[in-house]
Amino acid sequence: QSALTQPPSASGSPGQSVTISCTGTSIDVGGYNYVSWYQQHPGKAPKLMIYEVSKRPSGVPDRFSGSKSGNTASLTVSGLQAEDEADYYCSSYAGSNNRGVFGTGTTVTVV
Amino acid sequence: EVQLVQSGAEVKKPGEPQKISCKASGYNFPNYWIGWVRQMPGKGLEWMGIVNPDDSDTRYSPSFQGQVTISADKSSSTAYLQWTSLKASDTAMYFCARLAYCSSTSCLPPDYWGQGALVTVSS
Numbered sequence: 001q002s003a004l005t006q007p008p009s010a011s012g013s014p015g016q017s018v019t020i021s022c023t024g025t026s027i028d029v030g031g032y033n034y035v036s037w038y039q040q041h042p043g044k045a046p047k048l049m050i051y052e053v054s055k056r057p058s059g060v061p062d063r064f065s066g067s068k069s070g071n072t073a074s075l076t077v078s079g080l081q082a083e084d085e086a087d088y089y090c091s092s093y094a095g096s097n098n099r100g101v102f103g104t105g106t107t108v109t110v111v
Numbered sequence: 112e113v114q115l116v117q118s119g120a121e122v123k124k125p126g127e128p129q130k131i132s133c134k135a136s137g138y139n140f141p142n143y144w145i146g147w148v149r150q151m152p153g154k155g156l157e158w159m160g161i162v163n164p165d166d167s168d169t170r171y172s173p174s175f176q177g178q179v180t181i182s183a184d185k186s187s188s189t190a191y192l193q194w195t196s197l198k199a200s201d202t203a204m205y206f207c208a209r210l211a212y213c214s215s216t217s218c219l220p221p222d223y224w225g226q227g228a229l230v231t232v233s234s
Binding site: 003034035036043044045046047048051089091092093094095096097099100101102103104105 | 157227
């Protein structure tokens with residue numbers, strides 16, 4: 001089972017929006033509405049930002065939103081702030097590998 | 112409040128054994144699978160394997176099968192990751208994570224994570 005494909009990097013200015021893609025196949029992203037997104041700052045644990053494609057856990061700002069079309073899920077961060085600068089990973093239920101799958105990760109830079 | 116608290120950072124020599132822990136609280140430990148994730152320096156997240164604390168059913172990623180042992184102890188609400196003989200290439204941050212649901216073929220993405228344990232292997 002290959003990792004989900006994410007762009008290595010993305011950037012935006014404060015106040016702008018950035019969208020990160022997460023491309024899989026019909027047996028993971030495309031087959032289930034179980035895609036999550038995580039934010040990870042250096043040396044820290046991943047933090048759940050989005051689950052079940054578009055749901056936000058309590059405490060996550062509504063600047064973070066998720067969506068899915070076909071085999072590609074997306075995370076959009078609106079109104080970029082300096083503290084949004086981090087690595088972002090997607091993860092999906094995957095119908096055949098007994099544990100799920102992670103994305104390759106995207107580094108978001110606020111320029 | 113759900114918490115996963117991992118054991119501290121370790122510096123070990125090649126060939127030494129190692130066991131790191133992940134103590135759960137705030138929920139019924141046997142009801143949720145626990146997974147272990149490796150993150151090598153500057154790299155992404157990799158699944159190592161998962162364990163069902165209720166019956167100790169364990170599933171390993173092919174890359175880690177035979178290289179590590181994953182276990183869980185219901186009585187102490189603790190999951191473990193262990194090596195019999197560390198290599199320099201095992202130097203990484205290791206995270207435990209709670210999985211809300213696993214079927215026979217896959218698991219939902221993690222909902223809670225431990226803070227991570229840095230294992231450094233150097234002679």
